[in-house]
Amino acid sequence: MKAIVLRELGGPEKLKLEEVADPRAEKGEVVVRLKAAALNHRDVFILQNLYPKIKLPAILGSDGAGVVESVGEGVDQSLVGREVVINPSLEWGDDERFQGPKYRILGMPEDGTFAEKIRISADNVLIKPAHLSFEEAAALPLAGLTAYRAVATRARVAAGETVLVTGVGGGVATFAVQIAKALGATVFVTSGSDEKIEKAKSAGAQGGANYKNPDWGKQIASMSDGGPDVVIDGAGGDALETSVKIIKPAGRIVFYGATSGLAKNLDLYRMFFKQATMMGTTMGSSREFASLIDLYHDKKIHPAVDQVFPLAEAAAAHRRMEEGAQFGKIVLGI
Template sequence: MKAVVHVGQAGMEGLSVREMEVLQPKAGEVRVKLKTAGLNHRDLFVLVRHKPTDPPLIIGSDGAGVVDAVGEGVTGVLVGDEVVINPSLGWLEKTDAPPEGFEILGLPFHGTFAEQVVISAVNVAPKPEHLSWEEAGVLSLAALTAYRALFTQGQLREGMKVLIPGIGSGVATFLLQFAKAAGAAVYVTSRSAEKCQKALELGADKAFDSNGDWEQELGGEKVDLVIECVGAATFNKSLKQLRPGGTVVTFGASAGDVVELNLRDFFYGQFRLFGTTMGSGEEYKEMLDFITKHQIKPVIDSIYPLEQYKEALNRMENAQQLGKIGFYI
């Protein structure tokens, strides 16, 4: 089968489309014939983390398709089922951290940028009927991350005010959609006027320049919750917008890992900071129920043929997208 494979040299130079062996599902596993796949920032990191001496690896965490083989002992999943893939491996219940052995599909195990993928049967779920194949293929990792960040960690409730700095990423657009659906007021920032405009069309209550004066933009209004995935460039600006007792949830640091935190301001503000990553199987199911109830569809930036993986990865690396980038398999 055809697949996007990383081997040897770190980075995009080590990537190529190759023929790989079609695997058989073992006990408890299923094989999915993929129709679409989705790109995540993680796929860029994987190209660095996967070592030159490691065996060839099919990258990719997100995908959707049709079950075409079922291993021994699998119940509740049948050949022909239309499914989405939950890339959270070995983390079933909603706990405060993943258990030992937790991995994300696409490193160290073969991922979804391929005609077929073999995965545990607990990691497939019926494709939501309101989603197209393109939408289903780009859903999982970002939507699950957004869901855990907002609801499990951020404890978002109707009427709360949420600030989302950096609205470009796939996760950020889910955050905006989910928070609006939950009845929150949502404020977003971006360095791009075009992305601000798009966010307003998606329902954001305010959208303003990341480099501007946030306090002025918010008219001095404080927020209950900030979902912070930018990092050093915005972290302390984010903290300044919090009401006393407010919460920051952080899961990304593309603009710098290390921040200066003033503990005294933090504890006088009775602030809360929660680190989060992707979520558990339990949260994945809750997320699917949530998007079905609210008929939420992923915002798609662009869908490429799998062979054009370089164009897609470059678009993401240069932060040109608003919403998700996907592939036709």
């Protein structure tokens, strides 16, 4: 089969299409013929040597959707030919509250989805919702799961609440908007691009502010009746510091990343006086992945796909992610 193999770290040009051996399904596993894969910031961090425990050569890619081609011993034969979406959370463990010591993310060290085929535990494939194209289904897993746990499990967003999603151009953020909306919340966003704010509004956000304007916090507070009940953030830095200032009393701030660095000026006085809660979160369990798929199936939600590149152009796709020009997920069609 063909796969994008990373043999040395560096720029996107290191992602090269190669011929490699076809995978074989072992006991409890399936082989999926992939139809689409999607990029995550994780792939860029690995390329740039900004990720722990990198092992090369590697086939990157955590997100994928395709058709089950074969099954190993002990796996239901009727799975062959089914259209599936892959859960990239490997061995979350027994405790729903946090991932166990064996936890890994698909796509380095295990061979990932930037390939024509993948071998994966049968427990990690779920039937693809019929209303989703393969490209849309491949867009969902890693970022959708992260957003689901942040919004539904950690923040416990309820109908009627107001939610601020920062940096809406990000992969996780676009899913956080959709999930919070589906749970009945009113959603506000920030972005460094007015165009992305407009796109978010047409995707259901009530309003937004440009974080390049130093008054963005005041703007969000005035449009959200004094401030949001919940903030979902992946930026850190000023985004978290300002969120503490504008969050409503008893508000929850959930963060899943720190793209713009540490928050060195958190106003702790305001936090305790407001009875505010700040929570870290990461990816999610198999139970949460199944709930995410059910939600997208039941509400017929379509993930935002930014652009689809052919597998052979994985380097160009990574360049687009490095530039940060995307709205929604960057996908590889296979």
